[in-house]
Amino acid sequence: MAIKKIRIFGDPVLREKASEVKKIDDKIVNLINDLTDTMRNAKGAGLAANQIGVLKRVAVIDIGEGLIKLINPKIIKKNGEIEEIEGCLSFYSLNSPINRAEKVTIITKNLEGEEVKIEAEGLLARAIQHEIDHLNGILIIDNALDEEKRKMVMELNKLKVQNGEEKF
Numbered sequence: 001m002a003i004k005k006i007r008i009f010g011d012p013v014l015r016e017k018a019s020e021v022k023k024i025d026d027k028i029v030n031l032i033n034d035l036t037d038t039m040r041n042a043k044g045a046g047l048a049a050n051q052i053g054v055l056k057r058v059a060v061i062d063i064g065e066g067l068i069k070l071i072n073p074k075i076i077k078k079n080g081e082i083e084e085i086e087g088c089l090s091f092y093s094l095n096s097p098i099n100r101a102e103k104v105t106i107i108t109k110n111l112e113g114e115e116v117k118i119e120a121e122g123l124l125a126r127a128i129q130h131e132i133d134h135l136n137g138i139l140i141i142d143n144a145l146d147e148e149k150r151k152m153v154m155e156l157n158k159l160k161v162q163n164g165e166e167k168f
């Protein structure tokens with residue numbers, strides 16, 4: 001069990017683009033285990049490698065229907081549009097209404113290195129888009145309306161002070 005520190009908005013690693021996984025070795029398996037432990041400990045629904053300071057295209061999701069591991073995930077199809085409230089562990093779970101595609105189809109890899117296709121809708125589709133954004137250095141605040149952005153920054157600074165983190 002390895003619970004890692006979750007990087008908070010303002011940490012530059014959250015703005016980096018993660019690189020493709022070339023080989024699925026023990027390091028990647030350990031990374032997936034760390035992400036899973038850290039996500040579960042924080043009671044989150046998803047966590048991307050950037051959020052624990054690792055720039056690999058790996059993320060985990062669990063919306064209460066079992067663990068989904070994403071390795072080099074790519075969206076190949078998007079349908080519809082829907083706005084829902086969405087949070088992120090890198091924002092202390094602060095949330096904002098965010099527009100997303102209603103349905104997505106992705107190609108990802110499993111631990112054997114085989115390509116797997118996942119068709120998702122609802123919360124799972126949202127979580128997948130959220131985690132892939134993380135791997136590209138994109139955060140919910142980028143997709144929030146201006147007024148929501150201001151609210152998030154204010155709240156976040158309060159929480160940062162409470163948690164002994166530096167304001168930004």
Ligand code: NI
Binds near residue numbers: 087088089090130134
């Ligand atoms: Ni997030």
